Amino acid sequence: MKKRYQPLTEKERQLKTEEYFGEIVKGVRGILTDEKYKDYLDFSSKLPRYSFNNLMMIYMQNPQATYVAGMKTWNSLGRRVIKGEKSLKILAPIQKKFKEEKENNAGKKEVEEVTRIVGFKAVPVFDVQQTEGAPLPLNPIVPDKVEPSDFAEKIYELLKEKMNEELPVTEKTLERKGLYGYYSPSEHSITINEDHDITNKLTTLIHEYAHSIFHSPDGKYKDSGKDVKETQAESFAYLTCKYFGLDSSRFTFPYLVSYASNSDQLLLKHQDEIQKETNRLITKIENLILEKEITFDVPVRELADELGNDFISLYRFGKSYFVTKNIDESLMNNLEAIQSQQNCILIETNDKAEALSVFHHYRIHYPENAVDKLDGKKGFIHLYQVKNEELFFIGKSNFAGIKRLSETIRNESLALEQFQQVFEHIQTPSKTKEMELG
Structure with a gap:
């Protein structure tokens, strides 16, 4: 048993x-x-x-x-x-939810429901x-192939301006040789060496911003030793820069051994806060990119699907969109390289809606929220319409969402007629086999 x-x-x-x-x-x-x-x-x-x-x-x-x-x-x-x-x-x-008695602004007691973490x-x-x-789309806000200098050129001034809302960030020539920048706790300000290239300016800005978070006059770790301060700042900078493909390796880890000699709980506390603050800055940078509609001149795969042995993709390159079939991604370094693979391009257009329509025509797996079921019949097959498209097909629900079983049809009455014929022929799941209709 x-x-x-x-x-x-x-x-x-x-x-x-x-x-x-x-x-x-x-x-x-x-x-x-x-x-x-x-x-x-x-x-x-x-x-x-x-x-x-x-x-x-x-x-x-x-x-x-x-x-x-x-x-x-x-x-x-x-x-x-x-x-x-x-x-x-x-x-x-x-x-768990708890009921607590609290006093409102009028001085009267009232019961309020609160949620608390009681364990893990x-x-x-x-x-x-x-x-x-189904293959995953690769649609990061910052694509992997973006050159660090290109990223820095488009982000540095915007990020500096955004940080200026929190504390002064200025640039000037620094006398001390090899100094990229510094954070001044007494003035709660960041100074960047204007004589360095923009990529170094950006990585320095991120590193010094970490000091401003953790080591300001009101900061929790203002009185910590240099070992803790530099490990916090370096970890924060390294994580953020690495996420966006930047090299901040000029900052080393000379204080790790002494830092590790602290209590275990303190180590956990530092690392958790570093992770949280890193996530906040990453989100801030990504929001800037979205808000300013910044694009990068590298191909980004926004959607993908497999059709038998064929790999169908929707790519964005700058303001151009490509629907491709079995394209060689290793050759996609620039616009000319993409266009040289004409036999793999199903459409090239500046109209995203047009590109989406072509991609939906070829794809096999549709997320459930991308289609509407048009019939009210019971059974394993149904007639679906791609949302916001005059595109119809017969499909079935499975772990991948909705799998297309027929050819796509752009005429609703013809699609309904085909569905009726198929439905009359196959009415129960017991008769089903994986099949292609059309």
Whole structure:
């Protein structure tokens, strides 16, 4: 007889969580006492949205992880976990609602419902390499192939202006040789050496901005030693720059050994705050790019799908859009290189809507929120319409969303007629086999 699953008791769960935290502390000792710290920073720059505790857990289980999510998220992206893959574990908060009595502005007492974190539990996640299915779009705000100088040229002045809302940021020639810039706690200001190139100015700005966060006159770590201050600033700068493809390696890690001699809990506290502040600046920079509609002259794959052995993609290059079939991405360094692969280009246009229409015509897997079901019939097949398009097809729901089974049709009455014929022929799931209709 199959044994039924027994959930952990609250005490067992607490012991398990304490075990995980113990592993995190052990991991912290490991990365902060030798050259592995740089490897850890390289790893965590790929996953900036995670807390430090969960980053450490993922890192200890799979240092090669690049994109981690739960099974439901992978299924929503049209991918499934490969059979036999072992999950990674991260910690998720356990939240409970409580009723509290508070006094309102009029001095009267009233009951208010509040939510508090009462503990943590381990939840399973998987790296993208542990999944298979529909290809992922590669649509980062800053594409991987952007040259550091190009990124700096478009971002530096905007970021400096944005930071000026928080504290003065100025440029001038600095007498001291090799000095890129500095943060002045007494004036709570940042000074950048104007004699350096713009890429160095940007990485310096990020490093000194970290000092302004952690070591200002009102800062939590204003009285910390230089070892702690430089490790905080360097970690922050390295993570942020690495995320955007910039090299900030001129800042080294000379103080790690003495920093690691502090208490374990202090180490955890520093790293968690570094991660949170890094995420805030990354978000700030990305919002600037979106707000100012900054584009970079490298191809970005916005959508992708597999049609049998064919790979269909929608690329954006500057203001041009390309729908391609089996294009060689290694040759896509500039506009001329893309256009040289004419046999792989289904359409080139400056009209995104037109490009989307062509891509939808060729794709096989549609997210459920990208289509509308037009019929009210029961069964495994239905007639679908691509949203905002005069594009119709017969499809079925599966783990990847909606799979197209027929050719796309641009005439609704013809599509409905074809669907009626097919539906009358195949009415029940028991008769189904994977098939192509058309």
